[in-house]
Amino acid sequence: MANARRKTRGQTPAMETYRLSKIFPPGILAVNRLTLKIPQGVVHALVGPNGAGKTTTLRLIAGLSRPNRGSIFIMGYDLLRESWNAKTNLGFLPDTPAAYDTLTVDEFLIFIGSLFSVPEDDFHRRRLEYIERFEISGFLNKYLGELSRGMLQRALLTALLIRNPKVLLMDEPLYGLDPEGGYVLKRIIRELAENGNTVILSTHNLNVAEEVSDEFTILSEGVKVASGSVEELRREVGGGAALENYYIRTLKGRERL
Structure with a gap:
């Protein structure tokens, strides 16, 4: 069978999703047309309230749940068509x-x-x-x-x-760890990115997300409502807790719509 590896200009993204959707019975839309493009060698945080779709998104990317629509690429390999090649580049730490x-x-x-x-x-x-x-x-x-x-x-x-693995998925990786264990893991996560690995993590702790991540995506009700660079956000928002302030402002603005 011909190699289905995705061709892109420049470096192959570590992970891509295109218009990814997941529907659970009886018609609950857990992930809604999610498009992400995450480069190699970064830490990318998925943040959002409970029920935002963070865990479902990670399970879709890990190949543990099949999307109703959309596509997923791991290191250029189509997860649905070339599952073996995609998954050999992938590791997953679930929350349960x-x-x-x-x-x-x-x-x-x-x-x-x-x-x-x-x-x-x-x-x-x-x-x-x-x-x-x-x-x-x-x-x-x-x-x-x-x-x-x-x-x-x-x-x-x-x-x-x-x-x-080249791409590590971590769902609430600091859960259960004491402060010392959390400190060690945060250092390791940054070292992984510096060595060219990609870490995609979910967390409820926005301070942790800002501390360890290069990029972020805010999810709400399965929809991507914001995404960007943590460093650019710090410059734009200024002061401490830039991601937390931006997160609260973004979700409050969404509630008013």
């Missing part, structure tokens, strides 16, 4: 993880490394690095089902980062 409760943390890490054919040298190097950074060495022989939510989040993040 379905972990393998009967595996120990170390067994789970080995399983993920084997499942995604991570080269042995890379696996051992990344395993040691992220075990140390997330401070989970004392939990390697514990079953995933025994872990607290915060420690499980650290283990799942370690497994995701061992793979080192």
Whole structure:
């Protein structure tokens, strides 16, 4: 079969959606004609109130839910037509993880490394690095089902980062983490972008979104109501909490329509 990789001028975007829509029975429009184009090597935050469509959007991009309309490209590959090529470039941290409760943390890490054919040298190097950074060495022989939510989040993040996919999707990645764990993860997210990976995350914490992200998209009722550069927003709005101020103003303006 011919390669369906999307041709674009310049560098291939890390992720694109075009007029993406998802409808749940009985006719609930969770995502409405969403078009996004996210370059390589950036952190992009999806923000919005509960029910805005953030998690549904990430699940569509991850290939865990099929859109009713529209298209998705990962590193230029059509997710619906070339699923394997697209998904080999993709990693997903869900907000409600379905972990393998009967595996120990170390067994789970080995399983993920084997499942995604991570080269042995890379696996051992990344395993040691992220075990140390997330401070989970004392939990390697514990079953995933025994872990607290915060420690499980650290283990799942370690497994995701061992793979080192080009595009990382993270749904509320700081959920359950204590301040130290959150600080470590925020540093890692920025390092990933600096190394050319792309991180697309959802968060309710607008200060975190502004701190770690290069770009943002505000969703409301499945619709993209605003999108742009965090740095440009800081220059435009000025002062602290630029994204928070802009977010509140944007949604209040939408309510008045």
